[in-house]
Amino acid sequence: MAKKPRFFKPTAARAKRPLPGKPLEADILNFSHDLRGVARVEERPVFIDGALPGERVRFSYSERRARFDEGRLLEVIEAADTRCAPRCAHSDTCGGCALQHLQPAAQIAEKAQMLLDQLSRIGAVAVPEVLPPLVGEEFGYRRKARIGIRLQGPKRGATRGAKPGANTGSASTPVIGFRAKASNELVDIRECPVLPPAVADQIPALRALVAESEGRAHFTHLEVAVGEDAAALVLRHTQPLDAADRQRWLSFAADTGLHLYLQPGEAASAQRVWPASGVERLEYRLPQFDLTLRFHPLDFVQVNFAVNRQMVARAVALLDPQPQERVLDLFCGLGNFTLPLARRAAQVVGVEGEGALTARAEENAAANGIDNVRFVTADLSVDMRRHRWAEGGFHKVLLDPPRAGAIEVLPQLARLRPQRIVYISCNPSTLARDAGELAQLGYRLRSAGVMDMFPHTAHVESIAVFEPA
Structure with missing residues (x-):
């Protein structure tokens, strides 16, 4: 195949197609490969996050592509029998879960x-x-997760038409959570029912701890790892913690029983700082084979x-x-x-x-x-x-x-x-x-x-x- 010229200029046909201005109604025919609802409007497939097969919905276009379009669900006019109420308050915006609105048996099917x-x-x-x-x-099943930490204020004009749950606070307010759907922005979470209670119950305290930390601008994320014996947090930070912040995090770990690791940078190793002694491992068991497997919080399991x-x-x-x-x-x-x-x-x-x-x-x-x-x-x-x-x-x-x-x-x-x-x-x-x-x-x-x-x-x-x- 011939290579494209180095300075390739997109043709007019490749330009983005304008978005229709007013909402439309459509019937959802089936699921896409990533389990978004698929409608057909003017013979073109439209992928609509949160819509279920068998439903009639009202949606607005969010993007038009060469072979398909994407839509944002505004209202379910006629609901499918398999629809259920999401347990998490952030399910509409958080990218961690995509199907809490679909009954579990239907998800499997x-x-x-x-x-x-x-x-x-x-x-x-x-x-x-x-x-x-x-x-x-x-729920409560997810033993590994990455919770992002950002200090991100509103972009110019971002409050107008912002997605529900998206961060629009001041730049001094830390946001902790998972990426929003189809976005690199973080959804500021107050809860997460798919995390085990050992960590999920501490989300409000973690939010407060990050907000109190003087070095919060240098925090990038928390790695969560939960074994059958203990749970651990790995705080990744790009600048060393000062003495006061270090003591804040040590006190939090001692109060909650969560093992605490510090990782000063992407390439640096994570060092456990609480508890101060013992093997730096968590574990899970395979009783049918009489096995106990140990892992570091940053290992793949x-x-x-x-x-x-x-x-x-x-x-x-x-x-x-x-x-x-x-x-x-x-x-x-x-x-x-x-x-x-x-x-x-x-x-x-x-x-x-x-x-x-x-x-x-x-x-x-x-x-x-x-x-x-x-x-x-x-x-x-x-x-x-x-x-x-x-x-x-x-x-x-x-x-x-x-x-x-x-x-x-x-x-x-x-x-x-x-x-x-x-x-x-x-x-x-x-x-x-x-x-x-x-x-x-x-x-x-x-x-x-x-x-x-x-x-x-x-x-x-x-x-x-x-x-x-």
Whole structure:
């Protein structure tokens, strides 16, 4: 394909189309891939956040694009049977949750259908067996989160037509919360029912603490991490805390029992300052496998421990490792699947690209007395057969890649010819793409299903099983 000229000038056809001035009414026909309501106006799709299929709504245009338009919901004229009252006061503006207005059972059904649609449309594969969904608590589930902190006053003219809940206070007033929908601005939260009570109950006190801190202009965000033994906050700040601020935060931690870490900059390590002694770890348990896994507050872990327990149990059951088999766990993290698999298999090799997580996995193996695992930090874009850990091959493989999927790894896996592949996905579109690739490489999709790892959001976690065709 020819490259565009360096100084490419957009044509008139590429210019933004003007927005119609007055609100319109429309019927919502279905959901988009990100679970926004879709209407058709003048033969063009309009994506309307907060609208549900089967509803008649009044909306205004917020943006017009080349292939579709976007609208802002103004009123639900005829509500769907599946609509419910959101529990959170910030649900209309906060980008953390997109679906609190949809009944939980309907959320699961829509996510399951989205997975099937993506597998069919993108991967051109059918699902012979649809696995029953895995579900947990609808609120208080989110064990990891990032709460932003900003000192942001109103922009010129921002108060006119501002979204409800958007910050329009003075520049000296700190705002703490999550990003607004379709925006980088923060919604100033007073509550968050998806966070565990250990943190959610402290939001008013945290707001007051940030407001009292002299160095608040240098705070960027709070990382929240909640284990089954304790909860932790990591305060990221761009300038050192003075003595008074440090004492304020230490007193808050001692009063609440929240572990407190300070991280002076993006690249700096986080240091625990309260409690002053003990191992800098939180933990979660997998009782079915007699395992306790420890993690640092900044480590990646699954945000929903209840669903994670079910997911691990299902993955192990579907992979069905035998006592004489050798198993490969790619993108293994701190051993969430590797160690349970090691309870069943002869040997498990866990491969991860991030060395800190590999070290944590080795830590967890030792703490749980597991000696039939090997953890490796490796670049998975390099042919696996060049690595000594891949010698002898593998009977079965578990994949848990990031949102981008595992497209680079699949040809290598096919050359290893495992008897079964279990694929954990947090993005149905890349799973569908990879399912199509696996079909080309000689593997068929046997079963798939969704897991409600992120209730009230548009995120879809799923699991799929592949075997040689």
